[in-house]
Amino acid sequence: MKSDIILAGVGGQGILSIATILGDAALRLNLHLKQAEVHGMSQRGGDVMSCLRLSSDPIASDLIPSGKVDLVISLEPMEALRYVHLLAPGGRVITSTDPFVNITNYPELEAVLSELTAVPGTVTIAAEAIAKEVASPRSSNMALLGAAAPYIGLPAEVLEESIRTIFRAKGEKIVENNLAAFRAGMEQSK
Numbered sequence: 001m002k003s004d005i006i007l008a009g010v011g012g013q014g015i016l017s018i019a020t021i022l023g024d025a026a027l028r029l030n031l032h033l034k035q036a037e038v039h040g041m042s043q044r045g046g047d048v049m050s051c052l053r054l055s056s057d058p059i060a061s062d063l064i065p066s067g068k069v070d071l072v073i074s075l076e077p078m079e080a081l082r083y084v085h086l087l088a089p090g091g092r093v094i095t096s097t098d099p100f101v102n103i104t105n106y107p108e109l110e111a112v113l114s115e116l117t118a119v120p121g122t123v124t125i126a127a128e129a130i131a132k133e134v135a136s137p138r139s140s141n142m143a144l145l146g147a148a149a150p151y152i153g154l155p156a157e158v159l160e161e162s163i164r165t166i167f168r169a170k171g172e173k174i175v176e177n178n179l180a181a182f183r184a185g186m187e188q189s190k
Helices: 015-028 077-085 109-117 127-134 135-154 154-169 172-189
Strands: 002-010 032-039 047-055 069-076 088-094 123-125
Touching: 002 015, 002 077, 002 135, 015 032, 015 047, 015 123, 015 135, 015 154, 047 077, 069 077, 069 123, 069 135, 077 088, 077 109, 088 135, 109 123, 123 135, 123 172, 127 135, 127 172, 135 154
Parallel strands: 002 069, 069 088, 088 123
Antiparallel strands: 002 047, 032 047
């Protein structure tokens, strides 16, 4: 098993929560794990990127070489576009279609989505709407994780157990909201 993943978005969207869940799931499966995070502005609105490498064999570096990214998971479409050039042949992009417009020259959303969907295997979902329908808009990161789950290489039930563990301290309602969003995202990816 080997999966080299870039997680992308902007501060406050929950990218690092996704990384924590994937890391917890990998450790449950006794996989090797390396992670490197690059933060833009530490407040909400700065770009955030995390390299996450999962493998059944030892991993030498926490950074993913250009052209070797298996999966870009992004909560923001323009941020997804930023990393498309790093994809391996056959690599996939799983992105939310919800823009986080925090700059005055944000490009036309239709143009961004057109470029993304030109990449073979791209999956786009309206993560906020999915999360809002089944739980809470704050769970949009879990809807996106659900949409990406079939392509990560980790069993969905292990990811769900990691979601339970990571959000347990916030109470059962938060756990259930996040699980509902995760499952709804998985349905969108089928």
